[in-house]
Amino acid sequence: MVIIRTIKRLRQVLSGYNRKGRTIGFVPTMGALHYGHLSLIKACRRENKIVVVSIFVNPTQFGPGEDLKKYPRTLKQDAALCKKEGVDIIFYPDAKEMFPSGYETFVTVEGLSRELCGLFRPGHFRGVATVVAKLFNIVQPDIAYFGQKDAQQAAIVRRMVRDLNMPVKIKVMPTVREIDGLAMSSRNAYLNPLERKDALVLSRSLALAKRLVHDGVKDIAEITGKIREMILRVPKVKIDYIAVVDQEHLMPLKKISGKSLIALAVWIGKTRLIDNIIIK
Numbered sequence: 001m002v003i004i005r006t007i008k009r010l011r012q013v014l015s016g017y018n019r020k021g022r023t024i025g026f027v028p029t030m031g032a033l034h035y036g037h038l039s040l041i042k043a044c045r046r047e048n049k050i051v052v053v054s055i056f057v058n059p060t061q062f063g064p065g066e067d068l069k070k071y072p073r074t075l076k077q078d079a080a081l082c083k084k085e086g087v088d089i090i091f092y093p094d095a096k097e098m099f100p101s102g103y104e105t106f107v108t109v110e111g112l113s114r115e116l117c118g119l120f121r122p123g124h125f126r127g128v129a130t131v132v133a134k135l136f137n138i139v140q141p142d143i144a145y146f147g148q149k150d151a152q153q154a155a156i157v158r159r160m161v162r163d164l165n166m167p168v169k170i171k172v173m174p175t176v177r178e179i180d181g182l183a184m185s186s187r188n189a190y191l192n193p194l195e196r197k198d199a200l201v202l203s204r205s206l207a208l209a210k211r212l213v214h215d216g217v218k219d220i221a222e223i224t225g226k227i228r229e230m231i232l233r234v235p236k237v238k239i240d241y242i243a244v245v246d247q248e249h250l251m252p253l254k255k256i257s258g259k260s261l262i263a264l265a266v267w268i269g270k271t272r273l274i275d276n277i278i279i280k
């Protein structure tokens with residue numbers, strides 16, 4: 001496994017591989033790797049000859065006052081995990097390598113970026129789409145792996161690839177959870193022990209929603225109302241949104257039917273967490 005910090009070097013190394021019949025699989029991350037990331041890397045390893053993982057805390061997807069500075073950076077540990085999983089290349093550029101001074105080209109997936117988290121994090125998905133587009137151009141993968149945990153990001157990347165005719169297949173892997181149900185996230189590291197317990201309300205309220213649907217409740221207002229009620233029982237929480245939408249367009253549904261995405265974003269103290277489930 002090699003760790004490569006520049007675009008030029010990465011291109012040299014990738015062009016040295018004989019691509020005939022050998023696919024490049026790619027997992028973009030911001031590091032602080034956990035089992036959620038590892039599930040993507042494992043799938044990538046199974047399905048490709050060459051596995052590239054990027055670790056880049058992308059400044060353009062953080063808003064002013066967000067956690068760019070304190071975002072966990074754990075390269076040594078991440079590299080050890082990648083090595084164990086059989087990763088071939090870690091691409092680890094710094095911010096100047098990706099966004100040199102004078103940089104001014106951005107990709108915006110218009111409508112989808114305004115929904116859900118987009119309402120609360122203006123500019124976030126423009127930063128995400130831009131960096132993913134750049135990484136796709138740099139790595140030129142055949143298949144790229146994303147997590148269902150970030151459902152809106154996955155929908156946006158799929159749309160960008162479709163709209164801009166990017167020759168890459170997108171695979172979205174299921175959300176990996178802690179034993180007690182909390183969706184794994186690098187940001188869980190911010191939670192103190194009490195907040196860690198409180199954070200369970202995200203997955204629990206989604207499980208409640210699933211039970212309600214299973215019991216025949218179809219009315220969205222009733223479902224979101226029950227989720228809200230459960231979340232607000234926890235002190236010091238703030239709900240950004242609870243939404244029931246269709247998975248592809250992220251448009252609000254009137255009734256549960258077919259495949260529905262129930263997504264929420266909730267602040268536990270100073271930490272903003274997201275989670276979602278797909279109801280079939």
Ligand code: AMP
Pocket residue numbers: 028029030031035036037039040145146147148149150173174175176177183184185186
């Ligand atoms: P991040 O490092 O948070 O930008 O995440 C990198 C990739 O890992 C994204 O595609 C995420 O959706 C995915 N990911 C993060 N957490 C999880 C999880 N708990 N389960 C599955 N995928 C995840």
